[in-house]
Amino acid sequence: MTNAGDSSGGQPHDALFRLVFTDPENAGSELRSVLPQELAARIDLDGLVLQEGTFVDEVLRHRQTDVLFATTVGDRDAYLYVLIEHQSRPDPLMAFRMLVYQVRIWERHLAERQPESGGRPLPLIVPVVIYQGRRRWSAATDVAELIDIDTQVAAAAGRLVPRFGYLLDDLTVVDDAQLRQRPLSPAARITFVMFAHAPDDPDVTRWLTEWVDDLSAIDRRRLEGVFQYLVRVSVTPVDNLVRFAGKLGPEAEEIAMTTADQLIAQGHDKGRTQGRAEGRAEGRAEGRAGLLLDMLAVRFGDLDADLRSRVEHATTEQIAVWSARLVQGAATIEEIIE
Numbered sequence: 001m002t003n004a005g006d007s008s009g010g011q012p013h014d015a016l017f018r019l020v021f022t023d024p025e026n027a028g029s030e031l032r033s034v035l036p037q038e039l040a041a042r043i044d045l046d047g048l049v050l051q052e053g054t055f056v057d058e059v060l061r062h063r064q065t066d067v068l069f070a071t072t073v074g075d076r077d078a079y080l081y082v083l084i085e086h087q088s089r090p091d092p093l094m095a096f097r098m099l100v101y102q103v104r105i106w107e108r109h110l111a112e113r114q115p116e117s118g119g120r121p122l123p124l125i126v127p128v129v130i131y132q133g134r135r136r137w138s139a140a141t142d143v144a145e146l147i148d149i150d151t152q153v154a155a156a157a158g159r160l161v162p163r164f165g166y167l168l169d170d171l172t173v174v175d176d177a178q179l180r181q182r183p184l185s186p187a188a189r190i191t192f193v194m195f196a197h198a199p200d201d202p203d204v205t206r207w208l209t210e211w212v213d214d215l216s217a218i219d220r221r222r223l224e225g226v227f228q229y230l231v232r233v234s235v236t237p238v239d240n241l242v243r244f245a246g247k248l249g250p251e252a253e254e255i256a257m258t259t260a261d262q263l264i265a266q267g268h269d270k271g272r273t274q275g276r277a278e279g280r281a282e283g284r285a286e287g288r289a290g291l292l293l294d295m296l297a298v299r300f301g302d303l304d305a306d307l308r309s310r311v312e313h314a315t316t317e318q319i320a321v322w323s324a325r326l327v328q329g330a331a332t333i334e335e336i337i338e
């Protein structure tokens with residue numbers, strides 16, 4: 001599967017992709033969307049089993065992430081191989097790379113399983129590339145298109161010209177309405193929405209409201225992954241994200257605040273929290289104080305000057321305690337700040 005942009009060397013995209021698509025249910029929902037209907041009906045998409053390891057070359061792992069699932073077609077072994085590319089432009093050698101990866105899968109299969117006598121030794125592999133870049137996919141989808149011969153030589157060579165294709169899901173030509181119509185799991189759909197819209201967006205909350213139903217259906221672990229991705233690849237102020245999360249409910253609000261706090265501590269806030277001198281303890285306290293004040297205002301309305309001053313001059317430890325009381329459902333400001 002491929003993704004828009006090269007932010008953080010592809011790492012935020014890689015983390016969200018693996019978090020979501022190593023789950024058989026989420027991967028299966030995407031495969032149902034892209035496989036030919038007749039083929040999908042013959043593959044056991046409900047019995048996908050994630051396989052360990054990667055087949056991507058070491059030098060390409062900053063821009064490519066892959067997952068492999070074992071399954072069956074009828075009573076025969078089969079594999080479904082899904083790859084995401086973190087480049088913003090199509091890779092002209094993708095057909096060749098996918099062929100190399102498929103050969104590696106076959107080699108591992110043969111090393112692990114003794115072929116039955118008289119049977120065909122190689123299982124079916126269905127390779128899928130999903131692309132969400134800045135321009136439409138234009139690279140070859142069959143290795144035959146990469147062979148440097150003219151049409152007359154190709155005709156004379158016949159079967160000597162190797163053919164190997166892969167399924168391409170070019171998300172640059174799929175709009176939001178079409179994405180909603182696909183039989184995707186909520187986590188898979190939200191992941192594609194993130195990849196398409198979030199990188200470098202100054203305020204993702206403008207369009208996040210359109211995806212509340214899917215966000216509300218995601219489990220806590222993957223919702224954490226979504227908020228981590230948003231903080232790292234967009235330039236949306238953290239307090240905007242936390243306010244939006246409050247619309248999803250107390251748990252989502254807690255997740256957003258915790259994520260913001262963790263990433264601020266790690267230096268990934270990219271200047272989103274006002275007044276924080278990066279890497280300095282007093283800066284972190286000021287940033288967390290501003291975030292807490294914003295959340296108190298969302299919950300309780302306008303805050304008096306004395307309360308604001310008390311929070312602004314609090315230590316990091318005090319703010320952490322007060323923030324915990326807020327997300328744990330304290331009913332009044334007095335219960336939060338004693």
